Amino acid sequence: MSNAAAESSAPFSDGPVKNPTDGPIHEWFSLSYHNYLVLHRTLMQSMPTDWQLRLRACLEELEVAFAHLEHPEAFLVEAATEHEVRDLTNAQQFLLGITQDWFRGETPPEDLTGEDLHTWEAEHEDPDGPVYHRDGNELRASDRVLVPTLDSIPHYQRGRTYIPPRLPVAMSS
Known part of the structure; x- marks a missing residue:
C-alpha cells in the first residue's frame, strides 16, 4: 500500500473522473511505476474472514469483467x-x-x-x-x-501458516 494511503484514513477524491483510469486504484499506486500488485497469500489468509470474503468477491468480479482477454498462464514473482x-x-x-x-x-x-x-x-x-x-x-x-533476496514472510504451507494481523480496533470487530 502506498504510504499516503496507509497514513491517511481520508477517502479517495470523489470528484468527477476525467479519465476512467484516474480513479482510486491509480491514486493508491501513487507515483510509482508498478504494473502489478503482488500480495502474500499467508497475509491474506491471516486476515479476518469478512475481509477475505470482500477481497474474494472483488477478485471474482475483476476476473469476470476481463474474462474476454487472453491472460498469461503464470507469472514469475520473487522477493x-x-x-x-x-x-x-x-x-x-x-x-x-x-x-x-x-x-x-x-x-x-x-x-x-x-x-x-x-x-x-x-x-x-x-x-x-x-x-x-x-x-x-x-x-x-x-x-x-532488483536484486533477488529471501522473502521475510513465511510460505502459506497449505493454509497452516497464520500471522496475527494488527488491525485498528474498528476493523477487527
Missing part, C-alpha cells in the same frame, strides 16, 4: 531489493549479468602485463566512470535494478 546500478557490489553485478566498461569499449592488448597494463588502463580509463551493460543494453549508473 527483491531495489538498488541503483552504481551501488551494486561485484557479486550483485555478476548475479544480475551486469558488466562494467571502464575503457569506452577498448580492450588492452593481450601482451601487456604488470606496469605496462596499468599504464594502458590509466591512459584509457573513462574519466566519467564506467558504462554498465546488461543483456546487450546500456544502463545508466542511476538506473534502478
